[in-house]
Amino acid sequence: MGNKTLRTIGLPVVTLIAFIGLWQLYCNLSGIADYTLPAPSDIAKRMADDRELLWSHFAATLKLSFMGLGLGLLVGAAIAVIIHSVPLFREAVAPLLVISQNIPLIALGALLMIWFGFDLTPKLILLVIVCFFPVTMSMLTGLGQAEPHLREYLGMIGASRWERMKRLEFPASLPYLFTGLKMAATYVVSSATVAEWLGANKGIGYYLQLRFKGFDAAGVFGSIVCIIALSLVFFGIVALLERFIIRWRPSSRGEWKAVSK
Amino acid sequence: MNGPKDSDNGYKLVVDGIAKSYKRGKERVPVLDELSLNVRAGEFVTLIGPSGSGKSTLFRLIGGVEKPDGGRVLIDGGDVTGKSGLISYMPQQAALFPWLSVAGNIASALVTAGASKQEAKALAAEWLDRIGLGAFEAEYPHVLSGGMQQRVSFLRALLMKRDLMCLDEPFAALDALTRADMQKWLLELWEADRRSVLFITHSIEEALLLSDRIYVLSAAPARVVREIAVPFARPRRGDVWTDPAFISLKQEVLALLEGRR
CATH class of the missing domain: 3.40.50.300 (P-loop containing nucleotide triphosphate hydrolases)
Known part of the structure; x- marks a missing residue:
């Protein structure tokens, strides 16, 4: 801890601040029109003016993303377990999962709106389709990676298939699952924004559309700031959860206390 | 036994x-x-x-x-x-589950062999004490030396209610x-x-x-x-x-x- 943590967090922050500073400087000096490229100060001012509106939209997107990510996690994990456990299913379905990711989000979103209307259902389905995939793929890898000698041990003591899943394969897949969940957490907010753009009366995506239609560049940048902030929140939650749940791995330093004998 | x-x-x-x-x-x-x-x-x-x-x-x-x-x-x-x-089984590699505590490793094997959860827990704690590993009961296996891991592995085989x-x-x-x-x-x-x-x-x-x-x-x-x-x-x-x-x-x-x- 200490010095290294400071570097890993501190350096990117310094880079970001420098970037924003240069941006501000450029806008001030070049006199570029603020409807083309608003200065960071313009964006901040717009966000402050809109703060109540922005906050309510922020909360709506937060809720939608949270539900989508949670449901996507459940669906993704369930699909992984089923595919892993039923060989026929694995052969029949697994190769087709990729197709679900090849359909452009806006096409899929449009279809879902036609079928399910404009309330929560189509948006949730869209988010589940986005989130389940990295979860399923990474967890599938993990389920198959369980240590052979642990597998052999469970076979020798006559553990059932269910026990093997519960005691070996599922826990062994958790570190992989979190890799997938982190990816899902990265995508979920921007996907929620797309869903809201397509048809909603609340959420950052809706706000974005409103500002875009008014050619309000500062407002558009404001929504980007919100989306990034939300994504970071989700990524942070998943990372924390990972640290909390996967405690058995020896940490890289210190933990290898040599116990003699 | x-x-x-x-x-x-x-x-x-x-x-x-x-x-x-x-x-x-x-x-x-x-x-x-x-x-x-x-x-x-x-x-x-x-x-x-x-x-x-x-x-x-x-x-x-x-x-x-x-x-x-x-x-x-x-x-x-x-x-x-x-x-x-x-049968109960002790392999060359200790085959302890990294996500279970030392006591949990023993107890879960006893449950596979038909013991109740409480019984298994009590037996594991009692015997770990008896072989002088009581202090490591709640630790993950990776903190144990190779010899200690094999002691736990042997104890696990010994305590399982199996004929051979x-x-x-x-x-x-x-x-x-x-x-x-x-x-x-x-x-x-x-x-x-x-x-x-x-x-x-x-x-x-x-x-x-x-x-x-x-x-x-x-x-x-x-x-x-x-x-x-x-x-x-x-x-x-x-x-x-x-x-x-x-x-x-x-x-x-x-x-x-x-x-x-």
Whole structure:
């Protein structure tokens, strides 16, 4: 801890601040029109003016993303377990999962709106389709990676298939699952924004559309700031959860206390 | 724990004319050639043979993980060929689950063997205390040294309510000092409790120190070359290796393994 943590967090922050500073400087000096490229100060001012509106939209997107990510996690994990456990299913379905990711989000979103209307259902389905995939793929890898000698041990003591899943394969897949969940957490907010753009009366995506239609560049940048902030929140939650749940791995330093004998 | 109970013929385990071969390419490679052996209730029997002589295959057949091409496995006089869940097992690598605590590793195996959760927990805690590992009860296995991990692994096999303990080269991966220490430790624990044990080793000294009887196996396909009753009294003295009879037996086994007789 200490010095290294400071570097890993501190350096990117310094880079970001420098970037924003240069941006501000450029806008001030070049006199570029603020409807083309608003200065960071313009964006901040717009966000402050809109703060109540922005906050309510922020909360709506937060809720939608949270539900989508949670449901996507459940669906993704369930699909992984089923595919892993039923060989026929694995052969029949697994190769087709990729197709679900090849359909452009806006096409899929449009279809879902036609079928399910404009309330929560189509948006949730869209988010589940986005989130389940990295979860399923990474967890599938993990389920198959369980240590052979642990597998052999469970076979020798006559553990059932269910026990093997519960005691070996599922826990062994958790570190992989979190890799997938982190990816899902990265995508979920921007996907929620797309869903809201397509048809909603609340959420950052809706706000974005409103500002875009008014050619309000500062407002558009404001929504980007919100989306990034939300994504970071989700990524942070998943990372924390990972640290909390996967405690058995020896940490890289210190933990290898040599116990003699 | 199961005390030694006498069955019809006094044999806990009978391996009757078992044969097994594997396909390597187009060829069938025989691994076990009509191998027969037995373990009486409360007896410590060791298999010693050149590496690759099919000893671990034999264990897999006894454990019911694989089926033999011919022959039978009987436990307590009943035909259990291809049936799993009757033995407890200690492999060469400790095979402890990294996400379970030391006590949890033992308890979950006991639950597989039919103990209730509470019973398993209590038994694990009691015995960990007894073997001086009580302080590590709640730790993850990775903080333990190799020798301590093997102690936990042995305890797990010992406490499972199973008829036969199968130990597959349990000390092969340990350094010489730890190994000698572990042999003494195992001898003490076993002599206090007298379970039926089938033990695989490459070490002639280890076989002579621990067992009541030794089967010397040939190179693959494995057959029994000789059955040796170990004459030393129980409880066995730690310095039994200084006995002239020990040395001559050691030479005899060595000659058999080297194919000189």
